[in-house]
Amino acid sequence: MVTNKDAHGKKGSIVAIIKGTKAQDVIDVINQIPIERRKMVREVTVDMAGNMNLIAKKCFPKTDIVTDRFHVQKLASEAVQEERIRLRWEIIEAENKAIEEDRNKGKVYQPELLSNGDTLRQLLARSRYLLFKSKAKWTVNQIERAEILFKLYPTIEKAYNLAQDLSFIFQTNTSKSIARLKLAHWYDKVEKSEFKSFNTIAKSIQTHYDSILNYFNNRSTNASAESFNAKIKEFRAQFRGVRDVKFFLYRLTKLYA
Known part of the structure; x- marks a missing residue:
């Protein structure tokens, strides 16, 4: 998504759909717009992919490149889920061994039930969605499940808190200088946590630090474009693929334009 200003200083956004993701193909299409108009663009919001940054730099010479906050936060959320999944596989393996041992003894395996009625395996499976949310948005059942989860698996709580701290920086800070300081403090927490996945995220952030x-500066995101992209994917999935591309685009225009 690109943001520009008209002669009166009013901001506006431009969303375009271009076939393919090859940098040169996209550059060739965008460069059909006169350079005078492209110089009016003040911001281009991109994800962390290298080709998107290349396109922005080559096509919009006067622009500030903004790395979308939601792509950064997504990396942190995926790191939390990685820890949950790692522990879940450990529980599944231990449970399989216990089932085999009881079978050899002629017994029927009975998994331990936690205070909320979950088994350990169910606890780790059913905690997936609550780990994407802030604590303020948890339901009563999710609060109970999270308390049990964090007590049994403190590494998940540590990973969750790191992801929430990063999200809080984006949500509450409007000053670039304060955000820089807060991110530096977050880096320190990551280093002390010794989470390999979060160290990788910290390095990715350092690589895209300026953007x-x-x-x-303006808290710009490409949320509207991402939302539209999600609608297209959902619409396409309903028909299990697309054969007639022109008719598909016609239907999209009628439904969402």
Whole structure:
């Protein structure tokens, strides 16, 4: 998504759909727009893919490149889920061994039930969605499940808190200088946590440091474009693929334009 200003300083956004993701193909299409108009663009919001940054730099010479906050936060959420899944596989393996041992003894395996009625395996499976949310948005059942989860698996709580701390920086800070300081403090927490996945995220943030901090200039995101993309994917999935591309685009225009 690109943001520009008219002669009166009013901001506006432009969303375009281009076939394919090859950088040169996209550049060739965008460069059909006169350079005078492209110089009016003040911000381009991109994900962390290298080809998107290349397109922005080559096509919009006067722009500030903004790395979308939601792509950064998504990496942190995936790191939390990685820890949950790792522990779930450990529980599944231990449970399989216990089932085999009881079978050899002529017994029927009975898994331990936790206070909320979950088994350990169910606890780790059913905690998936609550780990994407902030604590303020948890339901009563999710609060109970989270308390049990964090007591049994403190590494998940540590990973969850790191992801929420990063999200809080984006949600509450409007000053670029303060955000820079808060991110530096977050890096310290990551280093002390010794989570390999979060260290990888921290390095990714450092690689895109300037463009991530540019978010705090105007708090611009490409959420509208991502939402539209999700609608297209859902619409396409309903028909299990697309044969007639022109008719598909016609239907999209009628439904969402």
